[in-house]
Amino acid sequence: MNTPNHFDSIADVFNRIWYFSDNYKDFVLEHILHDLSLNSEDILVDIGGGTGTFTSRIMEKSLLQKAYCIEPSSPMCIEAAKLGNITALCLDAHAFLTTETPFNKLLLKEVIHHIDNRETFWHDIYNRLPIGGKLLIITRPQNIDFPFFQSAKTAFSKNQPPHEIFESELKNCGFFVETKYQNHTFTLPKESWYEMLRYRFMSDLCIFSDEEIEEGIQEIDNYYYEDILEIVDNLIFMSAEKKE
Numbered sequence: 001m002n003t004p005n006h007f008d009s010i011a012d013v014f015n016r017i018w019y020f021s022d023n024y025k026d027f028v029l030e031h032i033l034h035d036l037s038l039n040s041e042d043i044l045v046d047i048g049g050g051t052g053t054f055t056s057r058i059m060e061k062s063l064l065q066k067a068y069c070i071e072p073s074s075p076m077c078i079e080a081a082k083l084g085n086i087t088a089l090c091l092d093a094h095a096f097l098t099t100e101t102p103f104n105k106l107l108l109k110e111v112i113h114h115i116d117n118r119e120t121f122w123h124d125i126y127n128r129l130p131i132g133g134k135l136l137i138i139t140r141p142q143n144i145d146f147p148f149f150q151s152a153k154t155a156f157s158k159n160q161p162p163h164e165i166f167e168s169e170l171k172n173c174g175f176f177v178e179t180k181y182q183n184h185t186f187t188l189p190k191e192s193w194y195e196m197l198r199y200r201f202m203s204d205l206c207i208f209s210d211e212e213i214e215e216g217i218q219e220i221d222n223y224y225y226e227d228i229l230e231i232v233d234n235l236i237f238m239s240a241e242k243k244e
């Protein structure tokens, strides 16, 4: 099932514009491998896996039994399907759970704020996971340190539920939950960051017109004098395990 969304419009440039640094990718990847305790017997489902970059890198590193990239945007899913070592399914999170695909590990990287009716979703996952099965949410707090213009910060925090809500929903469902907070700093030339904003690399930015984006970039430019931006990404890694 193809559910069109903002990411349809940036699928062809997603891998290029959603690029912070190699170091950043390795840092996130190490977290995923560790927090999901991945090994060669696992079947991983990457919900909202986008163009499959992380799904495929995880597969390379852990030699999983199988890895699925679940992605509702058809243009994004077409990119993921080009990667030979994973299976891409063009489905949203809820539609995926109506399939009988078996899995024991689940990744939700930068997607949880897009999923509605979460309580049903957690419940279905809990019932489908075997004992020892795990999920990992990678998300951000409502207030972030990204060099955004003020109205972009406001839009971001409006779309981002407080992460404590996910924690209590998962605990109520029976999961054992662990939350880690990690700030990761990287540098980017201002022009690269501005290009990301112009492409509206985050869906929170799609409410702004071209003129508003340019005004926003000017606002940032007046605030940061250096040509290179030092960017802090405030990440939250929340893992949940189904125990006996």
Ligand SMILES: C[S@@+](CC[C@H](N)C(=O)[O-])C[C@H]1O[C@@H](n2cnc3c(N)ncnc32)[C@H](O)[C@@H]1O
Binding pocket: 005, 007, 047, 048, 049, 050, 051, 053, 054, 070, 071, 072, 073, 076, 091, 092, 093, 094, 108, 109, 110, 111, 114, 115, 116
């Ligand atoms: C910011 S991207 C993250 C992509 C990928 N996880 C990564 O980190 O590279 C968010 C992705 O979630 C997908 N998405 C949006 N709503 C979704 C839903 N209801 N179920 C599953 N995926 C969804 C979007 O199409 C998009 O590809």
